[in-house]
Amino acid sequence: MSRYFTEDHEWIDVDGDIGTVGISEYAQSQLGDIVFVDVPEDGKELTKGDEAAVVESVKAASDVYAPASGTVLEGNPALSDTPELVNEDPEGDGWFFKITLSDPSELEELMDESAYATFVSKL
């Protein structure tokens, strides 16, 4: 299983043709306390770069973009009652949604963990 990052601070774990998407530790630290997450509906078709989810903190509401194209398998059901999971464990239990990838080759354009760390250090 490998993990990729986007310049918009989403991460995606890929296992076979299933990707799990969330926002990075850096993103949650910038957003501050998260109070609401709107995850996409099961079966929704997403094209890479589409607005897939909405995350709202005490400071701002932000869109979360699909890091790759595919069909939404499920949203994280825990986030509706406990959005704080995104603050507590953004790159684990605070995942947003799972997606069946339609074109895994799109992942090649994303950053790996060390490239993303370098990217964030320059922000």
Next chain:
Amino acid sequence: MTINQSGWRPTMTEKGGESAASTFTGNKALMLEEALIFEIGSTETTGVDFTGTPAESDAAMPAKAYLAGLEREAPIGLPGLSEPEAVRHYTRLSRQNYAIDLGLFPLGSCTMKHNPRLNEKMARLPGFADVHPLQPVDTVQGALEVIHQLAHWLVTLTGMHSVAMSPKAGAHGELCGILAIKAALAARGEDRRVILVPESAHGTNPATAAFAGFAVEDIPATADGRVDTAALKARLGPDVAGVMITNPNTCGLFERDLKEISDAVHAAGGYVYCDGANFNAIVGRVRPGDLGVDAMHINLHKTFSTPHGGGGPGSGPVVLSEALTPYAPLPFVEQRDGRFELVEEETAGEHHAASFGRMVAFHGQMGMFTRALTYILSHGADGLRQVAEDAVLNANYVLRSLEDVLDAPFGGAGPCMHEALFSDANLAEGFSTLDVAKGLIDEGYHPMTVYFPLVVHGAMLVEPTETESKAALDQFVGALRSVAERAKAGDPALKTAPHFAPRSRLDETQAARKPVLVWKDAEPALAAE
């Protein structure tokens, strides 16, 4: 009956211990602790006496029989206050509020300026205050003349062709302008679906465009806080209906390229909406019509000093270019043969047949029209020009007085307009814009606008307005400097500020995650039976 369920007392120290000065009531002299409205009063103290009401047990005529089956079956859930109790409740609460009549109100983008009392005097004249929108026009000629005169001055000040007076506030005015653009495109038979909105625009702009059915696309800002003109021009095309630009923008900067942008948008077949919320910075100095603007709302409650922020209502007339004028909403006032008439659906005839419709039931905010016209006439051309100059001068005074302690991201881009913008870059690790804002409450000020505009990290947007004296500005600058220095030094007490407000720092996260929206009585009251 539980009073003050939060347990807070003004006498509480930081650690929650009772100070020697605690009082029986929880009041601290004139700083009054006030319970929630459901925690005071009683629904049993008022009611109706039936003449000769027999006892409940009187089988011949029980009390309920008088109600003819209309008796209440469940508690009504309303508070039970007598008139003096209700007056005191709200007056006590009002003493915990902040207002422009109490002090400088630095909310950026809101233009909280003094409301001259002359405006109020004029608005209270019975011929303006007591008119009804359905009165025969013969009986309200003076009121219609006020609307007509104000329209004349708004058109003159902006260099535009006409004005729609009825929109009720800024965002409503935006919608009016965008609907006029939509109607103009429909009349041309063109299906343009995209509205471009720069990052430096007001947050309501994209919402307005989306509400009117357009797709919204962002245009980035340049490093100096202005619209990226090249990026905007590159995006123009046959699918672009128009752009919405805020000028001066939310970074407090004048969009110098607006004429160039307007020309390019017009050449590409689109229209230019200008968010005129910040018109107070340029009134008397710049006419948006000269910059190629097609529609712009004017917040009478900002630029022309009519009350808002709880004192409202707002009022947002929209000035229109010649191209958009045919599509303006009804109604409007026309002068014919020395007589003022209301042009409505029945009377629009062929000379205004293309109107996109109506924004509101009646004619707009009469009270605000009267106040705004009073403001314009009492200031005159030179006075209005000085409004803009002093607003800009005051904002630059704040900017330059604080840029050594707070980071001013566009401080190097030259003078600001009517508002000074700072970021959180200089604050100590773990300290945020929110802490500075809360600290300012302890200093006796309403905080500035925070976390807006979004293009600046931890933005603090200060708009002092022209109505503040140098002494008032110096005191505010001193207060903000003191709080900013504490945030730079990492003063832990600032993390829990405010300490002297009627309530200390609220748990905003918990309030958003688990909001309690309905008051629940601890013990279901029998009182409301």
